[in-house]
Amino acid sequence: MKILFFLFLSVLPAAAAQTISHDLRVSLSPADGSLAVTDRVSLPAPAEEFVFTLHRGLNPSAKGAALEELPAEAAARYGINGSTAALTAAYRVRPPRPAASFTLEYAGVINHPPGEQAQEYARSFSETPGVISPEGCYLSGSSGWYPHFEGALVTFRLEASLPVPYGAVAGGLRTRTSAKAGRNTAVWEAAKPQDDITLTCGKYTEYTRHEGPLEYQAFLRSPDPELAARYLEATGKYIKLYSNLVGPYPYGKFALVENFWDTGYGLPSFTLLGNKVIRLPFIISSSYPHEILHNWWGNGVFVDYASGNWCEGLTAYLADYLIAENRGKGRDYRMAALQKYADYVSGGADFPLTEFRSRHSSASEAVGYGKALMAYHMLRGLLGDENFRLGLKRFYADNAFKTASFSDLRASFEKTTGPGRLKPFFDQWTARPGAPALALKSARVTRGNDGYDLEFTLAQTQDGPPYDLQVPAAFYLEGAAEPRLKTLPMREKEATFHYSSPLQRPLRLEIDPEFDLFRRVSPLETPPTLSRLLGASKPLIVIPEGEPGEPWRGLAAAWTKDKANLPVVKADTEIDALPSSSSYWLFGGENLLARDFEAALEAYGAAFGMDTITIENRRFPREGHTFVFAGFNPADPAHSGALVVSGSTDKLQLLAGKLPHYGKYSWLVFDKNMTSLATGIWKTAASPLAMNLAPEAPAPGPYPARPPLAWLPSVFSENRMLADARALAAMKGGRAPGTPGHEAAASYILREMRKAGLKPFAGYGIAEDSAPAGQRNLVGMVPGGSDKERYLILAAHYDHLPAKDGAVFPGADDNASGVAVLLELARHYASQPQARTVVFAAFDGEESGRLGSKAFVSGLPAAMRGRMNAALNLDTVGRLGAGKILALGSGSSDKWVHILRGAGFVTGYDYAAAGDLDSSDQVSFIESGIPGLQLFSGPHADYHKPGDAAEKLDGRGLVKIAEFAREMADYLAGTSEFITRPAGGQSPAAAQPSGERKASTGLVPDFAFQGKGVRAGEIAPGSPLYKAGVPPGSVIIKFNGVAVEGLRDYSAELKKFSPGQKVSVTYLSGGAETAVDIELAAK
Template sequence: MKPLLFFLITCLTAGDLYSGIVNHDLKVRIDPVNSGLAVEDSITLPEHKDKAVFSLHRGLAPSVLTDGTELTEISKESGGDNISAEYSVTLPKGVRTFKITYGGRINHPPADIAENYARGFSETPGLITSDGCYLAGATFWYPKFGRMLATFKLKTDLPEGYDSVAGGDRTWHTVKDGRAITVWNASSPQDEITLTCGKYTEYKASDKNPDSYVFLREPDDALAQKYLAATRRYIEMYSGLIGRYPYEKFALVENFWETGYGLPSFTLLGPKVVRFPFILNSSYPHEILHNWWGNGVFVDYEKGNWCEGLTAYLADYLTAEGQGKGKGYRMTALQKYSDYVRGGKDFPLREFRSRQSSASEAIGYGKALMFYHMLRTSLGDEKFKAGLRDFYRNNKFKYASFDDLKRSFEKQTGRTRLDNFFTQWVERPGAPELALKNVRVTNDLGEPAIEFSIVQLQEGPAYELEVPVSIYLDGISRPRLKRLLVSKKEELFRYSAPVRPVRVDLDPEFDIFRKLSPLETPPTLSRLLGAEKPLIILPAGASSGTSSAYEAFALAWNKDKGNLPEIRKDSEFSALPKDRQIWLLGRENAFYPAFAAHLAGAVFSAGRVMFDNQEFPLAAGTFVFADNNPGDPAYSTGLIITGAPEKLQPLAAKLPHYGKYGYLAFDPEMTAIKTGGWEPGDSPLSVKLEPSRITPVYPDRKPLAAPESLFSAERMKSHIAYLASDLEGRGPGEPGLEQAGRYIYQLFRGYGLKPFFDGKFTQGWSENNQPLRNLAGVVEGSARKGEYVIISAHYDHLPSEKGKIYPGANDNASGTALMLELAEYYAKQRPERSLIFAAFSGEEEGRLGSRYFVKNLSREMLSKMNADVNLDSVGRLEGGRIIFLNSGSSDKWVHILRGAGFVTGTDYEASSQNLDASDQESFIEAGIPAIQILSGINADHHKPTDTADKIDYPGMVKEAEFLKEIIDYLAGDSGRLTPPPAQTIGAPSPQTPSTGIQSPGAGSQTAQKIPSEERKSATGLVPSFEWQGKGVKAESVIPGSPLSRTAFRAGDVIIKINGIPTYDLRTYSRELKKYKPGEKITLTYFSNNQEKELEVELAEK
């Protein structure tokens, strides 16, 4: 966010407020311990001005040093701020420059602001303390002349050990005689001058313009380097999208309390915020972008704040769009508007000034970003980008408004063409409400057609809309996409098609700003959290101790004193109110049975609850559920039940962070163990004309811009093209395998890796009368080069068979290509620990290569291995989640993966089960923590159809970025990974006395090989490796497989095969191996929290 300053200088006209530029030459001496400052300021007014009014912090006692200049304090009218005093200055004729001096104490401690509750931020007009200082426009620490822009030279004088950061370019920096002297120059005008100070450790990158800085309160080189690299990527991206970065530097500054401020040429982030791993790809680009919008083009607040919505669209939304999550982001924005903007809280976008509440945020950020999204979809990407560039070019370092935006975009459309668009979205409050009516299929002249009416339900005149419509034809998964111009309250449309239409959806991807129907999206906690004066109903029949805990929770509900809940007992109601947002507390609540019966996504029984096909004991945790109010789905009802009422107090602080979810489960320590959302019901904007099992498939959307990756899809494509196409298979003993080995060898040498095997890159031996060869190269560490992290991939595949060639593009040319890409990158870096890049052979024959590699490591070398990261079958991500297997091999993996997910924004799932799926198991058997990354299971596995043209190369770039975060952690200054006790990952097995290595086959009684050539039968289930409940959950079902022809669906959970329990993937695999293709088995499974059975005939794997 950009901190905002509102003040009124009543004796100046609007023209005076904005006209001209004031120059300040400031010399500032700061006393942090005593909250003091002393300032001398030489001020030059704009031409033709010999009289002006400025504001200055009360108590600073300014005095003029220029002869002939008069300085007079003037009284302020009521309604202004209480921080500043106002002064009138009159200069001699022909004089524009005068000098004043002033000083005093400034110390306003940060205070909680109600609208910042969910973000945990506090705000202050300004303060100077021993921890540091923050002096902004709202502090009035320098003479502020209305809304006139300022250029400045700022010299700060601080005690040694402190440093300062301000806008502009640093031109002098020295420490002398116990004082730190710094000079900041801003030759480009700014709308205010902000100065911060503290005890910083400074980091700088000056390889490219602009200079990049990081100022941290504690030394942390790794963190600083991440921010410096991110700064470079985002500045380059936005410079290409909008225009050249407007300043000569950008600095990340760690503040001494929690903030998230975007300031001219720097950002001020709090000590917790700056260390949140997800900030790098969420708030940080938002703050950088503010240097174009808000600090490069200034906001004319009197005409509306266009800036926050545009920044949110081109930062937060753009990040989500690049991750394939744009639809969900848009839906959430619409949902917040529908949930929070109620009861007279609506206002036109033109009237938005700053975020004051959830409702104002839903308009100023949410409605605004949808305004820009609709403008973009109407104009097209290229014209939209051209409009942005024109707006920036013509308004740089000037105040601008929505009117200036309109002028720039009308250069792309023609003058006045956007009049109605801007009027209805900027000047008019409210939002359209859509309905789909009168849907029918006709058959005129032998050609099927569909007719339907689009109705606008909102009060007032119709909006002019471009409504996206999806029309589905019988048997075709990809819909026909149309954009229909709608300008009346009800319009009839007709679409002819060569195939019978079976379904029609209005705005299925949430591309129009509109008020959602409550049935269009599933109930979420945000509806309740955004409620105005919600009703909390407590159980009258609870015990005294439990009742006290419920009452304490209810009283701690809201920090916004203007929106406190109404707290009542269930005994006061004969029925739930229909027109309220309601919270129910406790199983003792009289309305608990009715809520439990109405909630479609959960099944409650005596002492237990099941949702998402997983069962929980109610006494063992705390649960939160959201549902529609049974009396009116426009309102919501929430239920909170707990086995430990004394744990409710921290829940009040946690809940605002979980608004997007429909259900929450917390363990006894109040750690969230399950979060999720309900499935949406039948949307009123979707009509199915006949039963259909079509899963909608929408085309991918290219993001407006994306930061350049460190990794290359084209390089990985060239590796896979060679390994999977030119070699005609990479089976044991085949020439193609030998050629693949030579290819890897040449690349290792070319990257500058050092040989791992006693001066050689290769390790050769024979097994089963076949020659085998491993390859390994090393990037030596900078500090702990005697400690190692292994990045491995097998480069073999299946042998040719009866003239059939098995290209093995995904399995495992993809893993080898990804390993090579990482090797090329890290060869140019110097991580603290050494990295071993290993290419193994013989994986398809039972991990022969990795077993041999581990077996021949000395005991000493084994003790130096921190972890193995194994890459196998990583080329078919296709918008899905990255999968990690064997995360139970160390209790640290879950934290490492979570951090990487936060930083990259990429979804993943992890299985802690001990699955013998690839070479990582050889390291786990030796006591070395190891995981495997893969992109999922597909129908081309171990088939001639596993070809290079099916590889998702952009997905492999995402995997490389994710792996970089993992490797950086493992090879950095973090502690060593340690395996958990042996019994948690498999029974202990015999060890070879000379090396401490587990003997071949060790752990086989617990590590289940998947996939296995011993198991020839298949159901078509693609398992969810992340599932921690009982049974095997289906992530998806392979099309054309046995299960795809049944009622079984993704999300269902298999719990038995022919009556034998399948507690996990291991037991499921074991049971399935008992049967051959063509045999029929009975599966018992949970679907929609109900136990069901089906019979399925197994297919050949």
């Protein structure tokens, strides 16, 4: 079955009555677009006649049997659809006596250039029913290149012969290859039933990897061993994932095949990707696993289209959604699916899942993919993860290589629940069109002798009868760190519920806050974004009257090149009121309607001053900047409005071309050259399904963490990294230089480095035994290949603070975690050498002013420093959680931003290029002219405290850090050019401890913040800022009267003061500037 970016192109009948075997011998001539075929066709039982279709113009003949072409009306009597009559013809073969096989010979040209078809099967892709050309060939069941029997599955043996250097790829296993007389021959065999035979050819470079009985292949149109290695590794990773989750992989091989035009086809045991698609960095971790999973769903269990396509939603749930869930973005994915349904499905566009065949519009996608995956999500919630996984395995085992329906799916899950128990669920969500809609009508808290009682009423507001729902609810209680979650059964159009709390007062109520229920969401539940406006038909644009409007007229004129969808442009003086039932744009801060729009944005924390605009506590000057804001139409939040203001109007016309690329955002800031400076998404101001029950009600979340249905496999071991970190954190007395614990830690690291197979680096031993205290670095390497005289440094410091007043500092996060990741990377690269030599350095003395790394760099000959591409430092990486991977030091090369972006694309992990700090060992390299970067999981209250313990480490986060670092290291240690060097690099100064600040404000900085100032991620309870009432999220912009541009300034100013001194702190919060006086505490 061919799947075009997960879209089925053909229809199977409800019951595949028979399986037909083909023994094909095919000779292809790419030069003239022709083929010659002999096909011995075998059927399950003898028959008096055989009726099939074949591409027109191939002049078939049947050995020892009569063959005739059938007219359309005769073909229809055999169930053959006449819609393909222009491409194929129907034939009837009559042997002299009933037979179970016959041999067909035919030859001719099949050459339909891509793009010839009027129908587009997927976004941005050309399509062809079949092509044989000098660039390559593509022949599928819809090509009519082999005799197709209506309603039958196929098995086959396919022997394909082509002139050198062409090769052929098909489904099934390749059982033989040969090259002689200037021709390449390959035999492909599929013993299990399939619904299609697809054959491709091209001038391929082949790469292969074996894992047990399975063979993974990559056929690329040009040599690219690095790309092939990535895909082969990913193939093994996802086949392992789905074999464990669903059942054994149904085929003996999976092949990645590069096509000669842009495609995204999923086929039995291989995928056909275009040369642009295949090199997109995110494809390997997004669309590619979806393609692989289709070998179970769609190409392993076939779809009974007559009763509805269950396959696309299930594949999307177990591929696209599961990956998002692994990345901590499951809620966002569900919200987006519900928002698409609300945006695109209305009126006659809705239909039940039992009528979904394939995606052909945004509405059909929102139902067939979005509603379906939400139905599977609710089924999972109903059964629990373990029973849901068991049901998936049973469904596959019961129906492999058979045609299956929603009823078959239900029957497999009912083996756990009991027969008939899930029929109401499936009937409601697959056979009924539409969606429920919920309203929170009232809520009140009373206190009695038994404690607090929260009474609230929910209503189903959709037309028609009520749904049988399991409604998630979150209850926020006074003094509780997390909301309490409860599921409410609701079978009526309106129901009143009670929630009792003996001691803790309910403060806030939320209904389905994590979007677990399929329903029609209110626009107010999701933030306004530009995407709601950018696709509007003939949008209204309102500009200032007269001379102030002239620059904006140019922007309106450049708005679209679509002459059929030009905007309606009016002056602000022509508008009495904004449209109540459509979207609109307001141009210019001078616009008479702008002030009301700005006032509405204050609910999101925006503040509009005469000279500045503050957005989420980031202050921007109006001059030289252009701002774009999305908001709701106050008359109807189903529609949106936007405001554009600018203090640099000379390049406004450039904005029209840029905006379509920023649809997912709520606000944008551009500089005077129209280069993007900042983007963001508003936080939902007030959901109609949430209610504050007291003035001191908390902000939404955080919700309890949920594990994904299955964890994605990794080449890195969570357990091994946690074991390393625990061992280092458990060293008796800590890891301060000169202590027994430090010596034991060094011995442990040395043992693991040698076990991994590291070699001594550049004449140095792995351990510098005679080094002064704080300079005992442990350095090994994996020699490179083609460029082994150039280097990448991977580093982590292993020292920590000395014991103090009887308290031992375990330093689990700082920096046993970094060493654990370093050792895991060493194990990986020891078995996967790169072009350049990778050096692994466990540095000493970081806590004493980078003593170890300074000594290392200063001891390198100048020539060797010049051969070092970069240093990637792992420091404090053990508590990632749901946060972003932070990169410190990105200013040391203008290439870091691109390398980080690539790593983010491939892994899918969020990251932030944070401010530069003189904080860790990468600085020693930067000072010497070598680009350096630190990966960091973020600050916390246990930093340099006895509470930095191993049990608080995030094992999954360590895996994410390792995977992210690996993507960066692969690039830096590969064959790419050296990245640019930092400006003004100097030899490292003499190894002297840097000044250490002794005072504290209680601010835990948000390193991901990229505006001016320092944003407080947290405020430590009882700290000076806490006592002064400074809330988390505030941005410090001045410290004792000195402007604070970033973390470096803040740290430098704080070092000037001692505990007990009084200072003033100026901060932004809620768009307002406030100054407070505090008395500094001891660090």
